[in-house]
């Protein structure tokens with residue numbers, strides 16, 4: 164059972180020690196690494212952003228949350244009106260700046276849901292996403308949206324096999340659609356689908372044209388997920404030098420690059436990042452909201468904490484996971500099964516001294532809890548000692564080390580539950596107190612454990 168999925172409580176039979184969220188060391192002997200000097204040293208990170216990164220928007224970005232547009236293109240997604248409204252409200256309460264909705268041209272329900280969400284009075288701006296076509300634009304502006312995201316493929320693949328239009332036609336239609344949307348007094352964005360397989364001259368030329376006629380944002384799209392961070396940096400940085408408007412980026416995750424690419428895009432001067440909850444979308448989807456938040460929190464925790472209601476993330480992911488009938492992936496940043504569970508003895512000791520040793524994200528900032536797992540063969544005496552203290556038992560370090568050896572011996576056969584570990588420690592402590600046990604007396608300990616097992620069995624039979 165996962166400690167973090169669905170709820171945030173560890174079942175009593177889990178071999179976990181809950182470590183308090185505050186980074187207070189558990190005993191004074193372990194206090195040394197938290198001195199002011201060592202904290203100062205940690206701050207001198209040679210890889211931290213430099214003042215010379217003048218293009219960087221790592222601490223100045225907007226999220227365009229597209230669970231209700233790109234996310235609806237996920238194979239398992241079917242959102243009824245009630246679910247769309249619940250997701251929109253949750254995203255708004257989390258604090259995303261924009262919510263993007265499916266084209267109202269897709270179906271009558273899509274149109275009326277879009278109009279209904281516009282009437283909710285959310286803080287987030289509501290966008291809808293349309294083809295670069297006047298028919299779609301006319302329907303979109305009637306829904307009450309705050310802005311329209313217009314897209315058309317510019318790569319030779321899409322020009323030949325999707326819409327069949329050349330760059331001259333694309334440019335003409337883009338101008339017509341943009342001017343029409345602008346005339347309604349709402350935001351408009353123009354994006355080139357499949358940007359990374361499009362001709363750079365074509366791209367820069369159309370972006371420059373739409374910038375001149377006053378588009379609010381231009382969008383770059385890695386529609387097939389083929390781009391790597393260096394390519395993203397180059398294209399965004401080049402575009403930054405060509406247009407004055409904001410730059411949005413939409414990144415598919417086919418090769419697992421979507422979060423890294425989003426981070427790099429911000430470094431190069433992008434202003435808006437598209438996300439969806441859990442990354443859902445066409446095929447394997449796009450930059451996941453939670454993963455992006457984890458990445459940007461690691462870069463500037465204070466900025467991200469001030470901007471978003473981070474403890475809501477788990478609730479939003481659970482809401483969407485349930486709606487599209489998937490589990491939260493075990494390796495999900497922040498909310499994954501064991502995102503804040505520490506196991507190996509070396510890690511556990513350092514975590515007990517100072518959680519920052521092995522954690523870049525603070526679980527308490529996300530309303531979550533840290534655990535140290537101890538009932539296994541990789542455990543160490545420092546972690547066991549912390550449990551001994553939690554149980555209020557008095558054992559010397561030599562005795563804790565002796566008890567740890569027994570836990571390891573048993574865990575070589577099977578992982579021990581928290582109850583197993585606790586009873587072993589209680590039996591060990593009882594043996595020391597009664598004088599029946601001394602450090603290193605393996606047979607005596609085995610005898611005491613057997614007796615405890617017999618008594619426990621007797622209790623169960625008797626009750």
Ligand SMILES: CC(=O)SCCNC(=O)CCNC(=O)[C@H](O)C(C)(C)COP(=O)(O)OP(=O)(O)OC[C@H]1O[C@@H](n2cnc3c(N)ncnc32)[C@H](O)[C@@H]1OP(=O)(O)O
Pocket residue numbers: 236266268269270293294295296314315316325326327356386445
């Ligand atoms: C990469 C992305 O994710 S882009 C967003 C994708 N979103 C969607 O597709 C929204 C859901 N889509 C739909 O409901 C439908 O596809 C509709 C309503 C948009 C269009 O439906 P249909 O008219 O039946 O056309 P169909 O889906 O078969 O083909 C797409 C049509 O749009 C044209 N087209 C494709 N992309 C674009 C574009 N970006 N701009 C303008 N026209 C486009 C194609 O040439 C084709 O036109 P055709 O009818 O002359 O052949």
Ligand SMILES: O=C(O)CCC(=O)C(=O)O
Pocket residue numbers: 233292312313314354355356357382383384385386387413415
């Ligand atoms: O409108 C955009 O920028 C992106 C459209 C899209 O979903 C894609 O290209 O993958």
Ligand SMILES: [Zn+2]
Pocket residue numbers: 233386413415444445449
């Ligand atoms: Zn997409």
